[in-house]
Amino acid sequence: MRAVLTLLALAACATSTPQPAPEPAAAPAMVAWTAPSASMIPAGPDGDAIRRGEAIARGTAKALPEHVGASMSCASCHLGAGTTPGAFPWVGVTHRYPRYRARSGTEEHLPKRINDCFERSLNGAPLPVDGEPMRDLVAYMTWLSEGVAPDAPLAGVGLTQVEAPQPPDATRGQAVYAAKCQACHQANGEGITLPDGTIAFPPLWGDKSFNIAAGMARHDTAVSFVYEVMPLGQGRTLTPQEAHDVVAYFTTQPRPDFAAKVNDWPKGGKPADARY
Numbered sequence: 001m002r003a004v005l006t007l008l009a010l011a012a013c014a015t016s017t018p019q020p021a022p023e024p025a026a027a028p029a030m031v032a033w034t035a036p037s038a039s040m041i042p043a044g045p046d047g048d049a050i051r052r053g054e055a056i057a058r059g060t061a062k063a064l065p066e067h068v069g070a071s072m073s074c075a076s077c078h079l080g081a082g083t084t085p086g087a088f089p090w091v092g093v094t095h096r097y098p099r100y101r102a103r104s105g106t107e108e109h110l111p112k113r114i115n116d117c118f119e120r121s122l123n124g125a126p127l128p129v130d131g132e133p134m135r136d137l138v139a140y141m142t143w144l145s146e147g148v149a150p151d152a153p154l155a156g157v158g159l160t161q162v163e164a165p166q167p168p169d170a171t172r173g174q175a176v177y178a179a180k181c182q183a184c185h186q187a188n189g190e191g192i193t194l195p196d197g198t199i200a201f202p203p204l205w206g207d208k209s210f211n212i213a214a215g216m217a218r219h220d221t222a223v224s225f226v227y228e229v230m231p232l233g234q235g236r237t238l239t240p241q242e243a244h245d246v247v248a249y250f251t252t253q254p255r256p257d258f259a260a261k262v263n264d265w266p267k268g269g270k271p272a273d274a275r276y
C-alpha cells in the first residue's frame with residue numbers, strides 16, 4: 001500500500017513579525033493533512049479489511065450490537081470515521097500507540113485504546129483483541145495513518161484549549177442548548193434513532209448515551225469537540241463562553257454509570273475535569 005495522504009503545508013507559526021516567547025503549552029508548528037479518499041483503498045484482502053473497518057466505524061451498533069450499549073457509532077464523535085480535524089481524527093493514530101496512559105496506569109496498545117471507547121463512549125463490551133472486527137478497525141486506522149510521518153504534530157489532533165472570560169454556567173448553557181443544539185439532539189437530549197437503527201442524531205445524555213467514564217463526559221474534552229465541530233456543519237461559530245456553558249449543561253445530565261471507574265488513575269494523575 002502506498003502513502004496516500006497529502007501534506008498540504010508545513011504550516012506556519014512562522015510569521016515575519018517577532019513573536020513573544022510562546023506559552024509552555026503552545027503547540028508546535030502544525031502539519032495540515034487531508035485524509036485519503038475511499039477510491040485509494042487497495043484491491044484485495046487488505047482493502048476488504050480496510051473497508052470493513054470503516055463500515056464498523058460508521059455503523060457500529062448495527063455491525064456489533066452485542067458490543068454496543070449506546071445508540072451511537074464511533075463516527076458519532078470521530079466525525080467522518082476519523083477523518084475530521086477537531087473531532088479526534090485517527091490519521092496518524094497508529095503512530096501514537098503503544099503509549100502510557102495515566103487513566104489505566106499502563107502502556108496501552110491501540111486495541112486496548114479502541115476497547116476503552118467500546119466500554120465507555122459506546123457504553124458496551126470490549127472486542128476480542130485478536131478477532132476480525134478489531135483487526136479490521138486497526139487495518140482501517142493503519143491505512144488512514146500511512147501518509148503521515150510518525151512524529152508529525154498533526155493539526156486538529158488532540159484537544160483545542162478554549163479560553164472563556166467567565167466560569168462555565170449550566171443555566172446559561174441550557175439556553176444555548178435550546179437555541180443551537182436541540183433541533184437535532186432533541187429537548188430530552190436523546191437525539192433521534194430511526195426504527196431501523198439508523199442514528200440520525202446521537203444522544204447527548206440518557207440511557208443510550210456515552211457513560212460517565214467516557215472522554216466526552218469530561219468538560220475540557222467536550223468543550224474542544226463542541227467548539228470545533230458543533231453545531232454540525234457550523235464549527236467555530238459558538239463563542240468560547242457558549243461552548244463552555246453548553247458543555248456544563250449537557251455533560252452533567254443523567255447518563256449510564258461505569259462500575260470499573262473505581263480502577264481509573266491507579267497511580268494518580270486524575271484530571272480536574274473527571275466526573276468522579
Ligand code: HEC
Pocket residue numbers: 057060072073074075076077078088089090093096113114117118121122137157158159210214215216221
Ligand atoms: C462519545 C464519543 C466517542 C465515541 C462514540 C467513540 N469515541 Fe473514541 N474517543 C473519544 C474521545 C473523547 C477520545 C479522546 C480524544 C483525546 O483526548 O484526544 C477518543 C479517543 C479514541 C482513540 C485514540 C485517539 C488518539 O489519537 O489517541 C481511538 C483509537 C478511538 N477513540 C477509537 C474509537 C472507536 C474505534 C470507536 C467506536 C468503536 C470510538 N472511538 C467511539 C470519543 C468517542
Ligand code: HEC
Pocket residue numbers: 072075076077079080176177180181182183184185200201202203204210216222225226230231232238246247250
Ligand atoms: C444540524 C444538526 C445538529 C446540530 C444543530 C447539533 N448537532 Fe451535535 N451532532 C449532530 C450529528 C449528526 C452528530 C453525529 C456526527 C455525525 O453523524 O457526523 C453530532 C454529534 C454530537 C456530539 C458527539 C456524539 C454524542 O452524541 O455525544 C456531541 C457532544 C454534540 N453533537 C453536541 C452538540 C452541541 C452541544 C450542539 C449545540 C451547540 C450540537 N451538537 C448541535 C448533529 C447536530
